[in-house]
Amino acid sequence: MPSSTSTPTAPASPASASKRERRKEARPGELLEAALELFVEKGFAATRVDEVASRAGVSKGTLFLYFPSKEELFKAVVRENIAGRFAEWNAELESFEGSASDLLRYCYQVWWERIGCTKASGITKLMISEAQNFPEITLFYQHEVIQPGQALVRRILQRGIDSGEFRPLDLNHAAYVVVAPMIFLMMWKHSVGACVPEGAGFAPEKYITAHVDALLHGLCAAPDPAPAPISSPPSFSSL
Amino acid sequence: MPSSTSTPTAPASPASASKRERRKEARPGELLEAALELFVEKGFAATRVDEVASRAGVSKGTLFLYFPSKEELFKAVVRENIAGRFAEWNAELESFEGSASDLLRYCYQVWWERIGCTKASGITKLMISEAQNFPEITLFYQHEVIQPGQALVRRILQRGIDSGEFRPLDLNHAAYVVVAPMIFLMMWKHSVGACVPEGAGFAPEKYITAHVDALLHGLCAAPDPAPAPISSPPSFSSL
Amino acid sequence: MPSSTSTPTAPASPASASKRERRKEARPGELLEAALELFVEKGFAATRVDEVASRAGVSKGTLFLYFPSKEELFKAVVRENIAGRFAEWNAELESFEGSASDLLRYCYQVWWERIGCTKASGITKLMISEAQNFPEITLFYQHEVIQPGQALVRRILQRGIDSGEFRPLDLNHAAYVVVAPMIFLMMWKHSVGACVPEGAGFAPEKYITAHVDALLHGLCAAPDPAPAPISSPPSFSSL
Amino acid sequence: MPSSTSTPTAPASPASASKRERRKEARPGELLEAALELFVEKGFAATRVDEVASRAGVSKGTLFLYFPSKEELFKAVVRENIAGRFAEWNAELESFEGSASDLLRYCYQVWWERIGCTKASGITKLMISEAQNFPEITLFYQHEVIQPGQALVRRILQRGIDSGEFRPLDLNHAAYVVVAPMIFLMMWKHSVGACVPEGAGFAPEKYITAHVDALLHGLCAAPDPAPAPISSPPSFSSL
DNA sequence: GATGAATGAGTGTTCATTCAT
DNA sequence: TATGAATGAACACTCATTCAT
Numbered sequence: 002m003p004s005s006t007s008t009p010t011a012p013a014s015p016a017s018a019s020k021r022e023r024r025k026e027a028r029p030g031e032l033l034e035a036a037l038e039l040f041v042e043k044g045f046a047a048t049r050v051d052e053v054a055s056r057a058g059v060s061k062g063t064l065f066l067y068f069p070s071k072e073e074l075f076k077a078v079v080r081e082n083i084a085g086r087f088a089e090w091n092a093e094l095e096s097f098e099g100s101a102s103d104l105l106r107y108c109y110q111v112w113w114e115r116i117g118c119t120k121a122s123g124i125t126k127l128m129i130s131e132a133q134n135f136p137e138i139t140l141f142y143q144h145e146v147i148q149p150g151q152a153l154v155r156r157i158l159q160r161g162i163d164s165g166e167f168r169p170l171d172l173n174h175a176a177y178v179v180v181a182p183m184i185f186l187m188m189w190k191h192s193v194g195a196c197v198p199e200g201a202g203f204a205p206e207k208y209i210t211a212h213v214d215a216l217l218h219g220l221c222a223a224p225d226p227a228p229a230p231i232s233s234p235p236s237f238s239s240l
Numbered sequence: 241m242p243s244s245t246s247t248p249t250a251p252a253s254p255a256s257a258s259k260r261e262r263r264k265e266a267r268p269g270e271l272l273e274a275a276l277e278l279f280v281e282k283g284f285a286a287t288r289v290d291e292v293a294s295r296a297g298v299s300k301g302t303l304f305l306y307f308p309s310k311e312e313l314f315k316a317v318v319r320e321n322i323a324g325r326f327a328e329w330n331a332e333l334e335s336f337e338g339s340a341s342d343l344l345r346y347c348y349q350v351w352w353e354r355i356g357c358t359k360a361s362g363i364t365k366l367m368i369s370e371a372q373n374f375p376e377i378t379l380f381y382q383h384e385v386i387q388p389g390q391a392l393v394r395r396i397l398q399r400g401i402d403s404g405e406f407r408p409l410d411l412n413h414a415a416y417v418v419v420a421p422m423i424f425l426m427m428w429k430h431s432v433g434a435c436v437p438e439g440a441g442f443a444p445e446k447y448i449t450a451h452v453d454a455l456l457h458g459l460c461a462a463p464d465p466a467p468a469p470i471s472s473p474p475s476f477s478s479l
Numbered sequence: 480m481p482s483s484t485s486t487p488t489a490p491a492s493p494a495s496a497s498k499r500e501r502r503k504e505a506r507p508g509e510l511l512e513a514a515l516e517l518f519v520e521k522g523f524a525a526t527r528v529d530e531v532a533s534r535a536g537v538s539k540g541t542l543f544l545y546f547p548s549k550e551e552l553f554k555a556v557v558r559e560n561i562a563g564r565f566a567e568w569n570a571e572l573e574s575f576e577g578s579a580s581d582l583l584r585y586c587y588q589v590w591w592e593r594i595g596c597t598k599a600s601g602i603t604k605l606m607i608s609e610a611q612n613f614p615e616i617t618l619f620y621q622h623e624v625i626q627p628g629q630a631l632v633r634r635i636l637q638r639g640i641d642s643g644e645f646r647p648l649d650l651n652h653a654a655y656v657v658v659a660p661m662i663f664l665m666m667w668k669h670s671v672g673a674c675v676p677e678g679a680g681f682a683p684e685k686y687i688t689a690h691v692d693a694l695l696h697g698l699c700a701a702p703d704p705a706p707a708p709i710s711s712p713p714s715f716s717s718l
Numbered sequence: 719m720p721s722s723t724s725t726p727t728a729p730a731s732p733a734s735a736s737k738r739e740r741r742k743e744a745r746p747g748e749l750l751e752a753a754l755e756l757f758v759e760k761g762f763a764a765t766r767v768d769e770v771a772s773r774a775g776v777s778k779g780t781l782f783l784y785f786p787s788k789e790e791l792f793k794a795v796v797r798e799n800i801a802g803r804f805a806e807w808n809a810e811l812e813s814f815e816g817s818a819s820d821l822l823r824y825c826y827q828v829w830w831e832r833i834g835c836t837k838a839s840g841i842t843k844l845m846i847s848e849a850q851n852f853p854e855i856t857l858f859y860q861h862e863v864i865q866p867g868q869a870l871v872r873r874i875l876q877r878g879i880d881s882g883e884f885r886p887l888d889l890n891h892a893a894y895v896v897v898a899p900m901i902f903l904m905m906w907k908h909s910v911g912a913c914v915p916e917g918a919g920f921a922p923e924k925y926i927t928a929h930v931d932a933l934l935h936g937l938c939a940a941p942d943p944a945p946a947p948i949s950s951p952p953s954f955s956s957l
Numbered sequence: 958g959a960t961g962a963a964t965g966a967g968t969g970t971t972c973a974t975t976c977a978t
Numbered sequence: 979t980a981t982g983a984a985t986g987a988a989c990a991c992t993c994a995t996t997c998a999t
Contacts, residue, residue: 042372043372043373044283044284044285044369044370044372044373045283045285045286046283046284046285046286047284047285047373049992049993049994050993050994050995051993051994059959059960060959060960060961061960061961061993061994061995062959062960062961062962062995062996062997063958063959063960065994065995065996066958066959070994070995071993071994071995126368128431128432129365129368129369129427129428129431129432130283130368130369130431131283132431132432132434132435133281133282133430133431133434133435134282134283134286136435139431139432139435139436140435140436142432143432143435143436147432170450171446171450173441173442173446174442174443174446174447174449174450175450175454177442177447177450178421178447178450178451178454181420181421181424181425181451182417182420182421182424184424185420185421185423185424185427186420188368188424188427189368191372192367192368192369192371192372192378193367193368193371193378193381193382193386195371195372196371196372196375196378196379196382197378197379197382202412203412203413203416204413207410207412207413208413208416208417210413211409211410211413211414211416211417212417212420215414215417215454215455215458216454216455216458217458218458219454219455219456219457219458220397220400220406220407220409220414220455220456264982264983264984267983288967288968288969289968289969289970290968290969298984298985299984299985299986300969300970300985300986301970301971301972301984301985301986302983302984302985304969304970304971305983305984308970309969309970310968310969310970503961503962503963506962520850521850521851522761522762522763522847522848522850522851523761523763523764524761524762524763524764525762525763525851527988527989527990528989528990528991529989529990537963537964538963538964538965539964539965539990539991540963540964540965540991540992540993541962541963541964543990543991543992544962544963547991548990548991549990549991604846606909606910607843607846607847607905607906607909607910608761608846608847608909609761610909610910610912610913611759611760611761611908611909611912611913612760612761612764614913617909617910617913617914618913618914620910621910621913621914625910648928649924649928651919651920651924652920652921652924652925652927652928653928653932655920655925655928656899656925656928656929656932659898659899659902659903659929660895660898660899660902662902663898663899663901663902664898666846666902666905667846669850670845670846670847670849670850670856671845671846671849671856671859671860671864673849673850674849674850674853674856674857674860675856675857675860680890681890681891681894682891685888685890685891686891686894686895688891689887689888689891689892689894689895690895690898693892693895693932693933693936694932694933694936695936696936697932697933697934697935697936766971766972766973767972767973767974768972768973776980776981777980777981777982778972778973778974778981778982779974779975779976779980779981779982779983780979780980780981782973782974782975783979783980787973787974788972788973788974
């Protein structure tokens with residue numbers, strides 16, 4: 002699914018194709034979509050392939066026509082949904098004109114709009130929940146998503162540092178700091194957030210805003226000129 | 241688990257107890273520990289009760305002597321590991337003397353030392369992975385962990401605001417901002433982090449440090465006097 | 480089962496049905512038949528569902544395709560085999576021309592031929608053996624079999640009384656007197672009678688004949704004109 | 719249990735025995751009693767040995783001290799409860815002075831009072847329900863109960879025939895005719911009768927009375943001088 | 958290609974039986 | 979002798995996978 006976001010299954014093929022044929026072509030996509038939803042909701046093991054099939058409107062046997070096993074279905078779901086959009090994003094980044102702060106804000110917004118608030122965010126939850134059971138696909142994810150993502154974020158941060166907008170940073174870990182709140186948000190949305198009585202006073206957009214503000218300027222009203230190195234009460238290495 | 245709630249595994253009685261009796265008292269704790277490990281590693285459904293039993297050194301039948309079903313075992317695992325430590329922590333918070341910043345730093349450190357770097361962190365991952373499959377226990381978790389945790393964090397932030405140390409904040413969402421990176425860390429550690437070649441240049445302590453620095457003082461070298469409201473390129477409500 | 484209710488085993492459709500389809504239609508009936516045999520032989524609890532399945536020529540899994548649980552299989556067995564034949568019998572009774580004695584004789588004969596000497600008699604034994612374990616289905620049996628049966632017998636007796644052929648009777652209990660020997664026979668046949676070296680000098684038909692003779696005319700050679708009320712040696716109410 | 723009826727377990731041993739010792743001696747009896755009750759109620763397989771033990775007030779382990787297995791417990795229950803009282807009864811029969819009819823009435827009454835309405839009747843239900851699963855003990859039952867019982871009844875009938883009180887009979891089958899209604903009654907009481915709303919208009923004593931009246935004098939008001947041989951409408955051997 | 962009936966290996970759970978205390 | 983914790987074989991039931999149609 003190279004350019005997903007909206008209809009990840011199949012582009013309405015030229016009018017020449019009969020409805021039946023179009024469906025046939027769409028099958029794998031419909032199955033993957035149904036599988037994604039169910040895997041996200043209930044986890045890999047707790048999802049029945051009958052359920053996937055019937056949600057996709059086909060019989061159980063048909064599913065196995067397209068995917069040789071439930072595990073392969075899982076892998077396909079992950080693979081399809083994390084297809085690298087990083088090229089596109091990197092380009093967007095390069096062409097962005099404005100401060101590093103603005104770029105960061107922009108990235109969070111775009112991330113939320115294109116991934117976070119769509120079904121695609123489920124893939125993150127799925128990946129984290131099942132990582133240990135699918136080491137192979139986890140490595141794939143690591144190479145296809147985590148590393149490119151980290152690189153992209155590091156580029157943004159470096160840009161800010163180079164321009165003197167950001168202070169010097171431990172890039173390696175700062176990149177995780179940038180990324181963590183978004184990943185948390187996506188996981189939350191698909192787990193606890195989906196279980197507790199609606200809303201509960203938590204609004205993703207406000208959460209992101211609050212995070213960006215803190216990230217850029219800190220919580221402190223009157224910032225120390227030089228942020229203190231960690232030296233506070235009991236030292237970290239005390240345990 | 242350095243300072244666990246009630247040390248369920250340690251033999252309570254002195255040498256007077258026979259070997260068999262001592263083991264009997266230890267059983268539930270040993271089973272819960274084994275179950276925690278496996279549930280965290282593989283998820284609820286993919287964990288076999290035989291495995292839990294044999295990792296605890298008993299037969300499958302014995303497990304059912306202590307827990308009436310696999311599901312009850314799951315619930316017990318969660319309950320056992322989140323037993324309210326908030327009273328203790330609240331007290332610690334009240335008696336803390338120092339700035340709000342220092343308090344925040346201290347909390348992260350303690351959180352990491354007492355939970356994050358112990359096996360107990362696994363239940364966070366467990367809870368998030370399985371939330372949808374166990375709505376009942378998710379609500380319990382919400383009441384026993386999330387709400388008290390949020391309250392605790394809000395108290396810290398309020399303290400900083402009251403003292404003029406922090407700027408005014410949307411407490412509701414700022415509390416999530418504070419909490420998110422730690423939760424991310426615990427999930428990461430038990431999923432992707434456990435799969436990629438050891439280390440990979442990621443050190444939890446450094447990550448936390450980087451986060452705290454950013455949280456308190458922001459990434460910006462020369463902070464804007466007034467943090468800009470979200471107004472950047474396309475508005476957030478565009479979706 | 481010569482004149483079964485709906486012949487669930489027979490292939491309904493002609494040669495048009497494929498081998499597989501024909502089997503599918505026959506499955507439930509075959510399973511019910513196998514289950515009846517085994518439940519009668521060994522009781523509900525001692526019967527293994529694998530056994531039922533393999534006697535029906537299918538695998539264990541297939542059984543659960545047709546019956547959601549062993550208990551539902553049991554209920555289905557009972558229901559299937561007691562489907563109301565009372566309408567038919569009542570009609571036969573109404574149209575019978577002859578003395579009440581002859582009618583009674585005829586009923587015993589028919590009962591034996593259509594039920595007693597067929598596998599259907601087994602469910603009587605089954606029902607009585609398992610009644611306490613299946614109160615729900617016992618009530619069903621009570622309504623569907625016992626009450627209609629009693630009513631039918633009472634009708635016969637009333638006919639005899641009305642015509643002056645029988646003396647006045649306590650209908651309620653006399654109906655049980657009529658019915659008891661047949662039920663005994665069916666239970667016996669499926670329990671002790673199936674264990675002792677074949678025959679043992681007991682022939683059902685002769686037993687029935689002996690019973691009918693006794694029932695109609697008594698054992699006494701020279702009957703008292705007025706049957707003595709119970710007044711014999713120690714009174715009945717002595718306990 | 720040679721002469722049971724009342725306390726089948728153990729005679730209150732001389733006052734010298736402490737309560738503890740007396741209980742010890744009583745153990746096996748208490749276990750057998752508990753087992754009888756439960757086996758009758760729920761059948762052999764559905765009865766848990768824990769239940770038997772705890773109803774007898776001992777632990778599960780103790781039960782196995784007295785009975786090497788559940789099967790042996792079953793056999794012991796049957797053996798203990800069908801101990802031949804036929805010697806005693808034969809003697810009573812020999813010494814009975816009165817007509818064969820009176821003797822028969824008396825026997826039914828005594829049977830009901832001493833067995834039918836006591837827990838001992840449960841053994842009959844148990845035996846018939848489980849006969850096929852315990853062929854060995856069924857043979858034992860056959861020799862110890864059925865045959866002596868048949869002989870006793872035949873003796874009574876012969877006595878009536880010899881005295882001209884009864885007409886000539888097929889002794890073999892007539893004996894079953896005599897015995898069937900009582901056995902039916904005992905089974906009924908322990909199965910369907912225990913499940914339907916209390917009583918339901920069925921009183922054992924009235925049932926027995928009705929049966930005896932019918933058995934001795936027939937239902938017919940004006941008996942045929944010579945009871946017709948079975949020759950009625952469709953012949954018996956038609957099937 | 959699509960179906961869904963059939964399969965059987967695999968899982969949670971029970972319970973008679975054992976045995977250290 | 980009595981206990982009850984521990985066992986493990988056995989069972990009901992599930993579900994991914996197959997394959998005749």
